Amino acid sequence: MPSVRLARTDDVLVVAEGLARFADGWWEAGPQVPVTEFLGWVLAGSVVPHRRTRPTLYxxxxxxxxxxxxxxxxxxxxxxxxxxxxxxxxxxxQAHIQALLDRQSALTNPAVKFVRQDADTYLTPVVGEPSPDFAMGIPVHLAGEPYAVICPVAGRVPSVRSRLSRLVLLVASEQERQRIAAQARPEQRIVVLQPEPAAAPSVPQQAQPGTITVRQAVTRMLGLDRM
Known part of the structure; x- marks a missing residue:
């Protein structure tokens, strides 16, 4: 059971410290009340012991x-x-943002190849950065003009629907195509591309038994392993 600190005020024994109340995310000091009143609250269940989680205020x-x-x-x-x-x-x-960035990254090279083939041009497409002007998708420019957008966010499409309608939207799956099509104009061209596979993380090569690394050899030569 939690303790309380008593004090005498005007010949009355009061609970000077121990009562608390919760407000705005903090525990702060409660009122000072006579001991008899405090005991009455305890017996009636009006105050109870509580293990707090949030911090206290002085x-x-x-x-x-x-x-x-x-x-x-x-x-x-x-x-x-x-x-x-x-x-x-x-x-x-944050997970949705990371998933979007991963899809956009995996579609960047396929998008460049698609734009060159679709436009039948020798010019090199220029890949931009995610922008609200393109529903947080990545614009792909050709000859200085936007030609396609990589993975725009479906929920942001309505605000730029007119601008996107003239461009090709490039997505990574049929599900993504359907989400965007539901928000875009009926005539919007949306193409599903095959994403590039993510690069496999490199696995450190394990040393063979009896071999030492260059760092270990230098350490032994200088005698640092004996310090």
């Missing part, structure tokens, strides 16, 4: 367990749940 001591009203304990639980939900949503958002 002058409340950083006690791991505090006396508080049940609604404040519930308020902290709601606050924590909301924070965890925002954290999950942020992780998902």
């Amino acid at each position: 002058p409340l001591e950083a006690r791991s367990v505090v006396w508080t009203a049940p609604q404040y304990a519930r308020a902290e639980a709601v606050h924590l749940e909301a924070a965890q939900r925002r954290e999950r949503e942020e992780r998902q958002h």
